Amino acid sequence: MLSFRIGKQGSCGNLMEIDTPAPGPGQIGLEIHACALNFADLLMVEGRYQDTPPLPFTPGLECAGRVTAVGDDISEFQIGDRVAVFGGQGGLAEFGVFDAARAVPLPASVGYDAAAASLIAYGTSLLALEQQARLQKGETLLVTGAAGGVGLTAVEIGKHLGATVIAQARGEEKLAVAKAAGADHLIDASEDLRLRVKALGGADVVYDAVGGETWKAAFRATNPGGRLLPIGFAGGEVPQIPANHLLVKNLTVIGFYLGGLVSLRPELGRETFDKLMRWLAEGRITPHISHRLPLSETAQGLELIRNRKATGKVIMQPRPETTG
Template sequence: MKAVLCKQFGPPETLVVEEIESPKAGKGQVVISVKACGVNFPDTLMIEGKYQFKPSFPFSPGGEVAGIVKEVGEGVTHLNVGDNVFSLTGHGGFAEEVTGNAATTLPMPAGMDYITAASTMYTYGTSYHALKDRASLKPGETLLVLGAAGGVGLAAVQLGVLMGATVIAAASSDEKLQVCRQMGATETINYTTEDLRERLKALTNSNGVDVVYDPVGDRYAEPSIRSLAWKGRYLVVGFAAGSIPNIPLNLTLLKGASLVGVFWGAFAQREPKLSMSNFGQILHWITTGQLKQHIHSTYSLDESPLALRALMDRKVVGKAVLVL
């Protein structure tokens, strides 16, 4: 089978496409013939050796796939050969076949296409866990989404609207913010040309925002925390801008605020029942048309370095997907 391989840590351009042996299903596993694979920010970190987990060389990036079950391992009873599934694989998805843990592999709902299925787990899973489980977002509250045009950002915008919040989307260009408005954002901030804190003061009548969803970090973190309302919650989702910010902790004291970490992957492993319950709600919203992923572009397996480069250069609005 064909696979995109990372043989040493480096930029996307160092990845190679080679023929390797097909995987075998072990106990509690399935082999999936990949039809589509989501391209996510953790993939860019993994190939550069900057992610929490470092697979052994050589490995393929790609943590969420959709496809057809080719082989079922010992002890797997809820999946069968020929089933259409989507799976959280962690890595290995940039390939024609991948091994998936049966516990994190789900049957695709009837009528769902492979591209939608391959772009659901990371973005909606992360954002719904963040807003529901970590922030306890309530109807009528104000939600600020930083990096709002990215995959998890747009998911947070849509979910915030569905959960009854007033959503303020912040991104780096007017073109990106136009998409955020299409997804339901009430107000937008271009933090390249506008002062983030001053705009938030104006938009909230100096009352501040109840929840900040931050997958960006860097220089946007402190003004966002300073813009929190009393008992506000700041969600630490990631650091796409590159730098991990240093936060003056007196800001949380003055506002009675909370800094809340969001690590969806660990949550899905440690609390699988709650994670599956969340996915039930997400899939209901998708199948009823209330959630719809914005697909930036699709790429072939050979074009995977281009997809990763576009993501790293912050050119992707919504989700990039490899299609096999």
Template sequence: MRAMQLITHGSPLELRDLPTPAPDAGEVLVRVATCGLNFGDLLIIKGTYQEKPALPATLGMELAGTVEAVGEGVTHLQPGQRIAAYTGFHGLAEYAAIPANVCVPIPDAMGFEDAAAFLITYGTSHVALDYKAHLRAGERLLVLGASGGVGLTAVELGKVMGAEVIACARGPEKLEICREMGADHLIDSETDDIREIVKSLGGADVIYDPIGGDQFTAALRACNREARILPLGFASGDVPQIPANILLVKNLSVLGLYWGGYAKLRPQVLTDSFAALIDWYVQGKIKPHVSNVLPLGQANDALALLRTRQATGKVVVDCTA
């Protein structure tokens, strides 16, 4: 089978021919149709991600495809079943042997492109806004990095949950996509004063931040009392230091979220979240925005779209092409 592997940190992935794996006990063999790319893949390549695989490693955190075979002890999945999975690795290949307990059956109405763009981005935003921040209808939600993979789903889910959504992104084209996904107010992070605009709108009750840096600082200063702040990542490269006195005076809550950690910490949180999200998808309430689909051999080009922030929403790799 073909697979895109990381051989040394900091280098492009290499397309290699590898033996097709066989599923061990508790695993399934999946014929991979699509693989969704994430910012974490870039961190793995740099060697700075919280999980560091032994090299060489096949990258690709989430995949969608068809179960080809099941290992010993697997009873809830069958060959021919269509699934999506958050695997951490293994997605950029024609086949993957993965734990059966990370596989989520997908409905017939969900195509493989949508399925590969679904679990991590929607899962992250739903757990952040619902389970962690308890976002309520009528509250004001500020989404930083709103045109990115997770940011765009936060805009969309915020509207489904009844919030007034402020989307902050770079440039008019990306902001237009945020508007199409339901944003009520738009802020250009390149030219606008985030703090002043958010305050003029009445302040933020929940802040969703995968960016960090100066944008986090500006958003913090525009919080309402008892606001909840969700640091989800630091795409700016700058991890902000939070002044405790501001948290004290405004009774703010900072709620860190490493979504992938719930697979071991409290897997039922993810199971419940996926059930709600798939139901919303079937009802037509949410729909992934996939800006680019590239073939497996061009995975480095696909990753470059993330690295240079040219993509909006998700970038997906077609592992059959």
């Protein structure tokens, strides 16, 4: 089978022919039809991700496809079932083996592309905003990097939860994407974020995927009693948090990492992913996919994310002729 392999840390990776793996106890074998790229894949390739596997490995945190084999003690899945998987690695290949506990069944109306594009981005936003930050109807949510893979879902989920959403992104095209997802107010990344947010009444909850100076401005624009979620650091700088400001303004900074929470509370992860598949079937959420590329162009797909030329998700398709 073909697999996009990382054999040397920091390398761009190569498409290689390797043996098709067989599932062990508690695992399923999957014919992969779609794999969604994430910024975390870039960090993993560079050896800077908290869950980077030992070399060599196949990246690809989330994927969807058809079950081709089942290991011992598996009763919830059968050969031929269509599933989505948050495997943490292994999605950038024609076939993969994944823990069955990380898989959820797909409703008949949900295609592979949409399913693969939904687990991490929507799962992160739903759990972070609803479970961790307790975003309430009528509150103001600020989303930075709002046209990116997770940022765009935060705009959508925030609207579902009844918040007024301020979206920050770079350029008219990306802001238009955020507006289409439901953003009430738009701020270009070239503008003074703090002043613009303060003029809109401040933020009660901040969902920041950028870090650096963007985090600092968002932090200063947060209302007393507000909650801040440092989701990622696409800007490259991990911000330092002034504890004295937390004290004075009664602010709460909430650490959130989807992979860690799902490992700690697998039942919560499964419940969340099942809910997302239902929402997809009902049309309550619609993943924005800016690029669909064959598996052979995985390096180009990663560059789209590295250079911030993608909006929403980039989908790699090992079998584009059958991917839905």
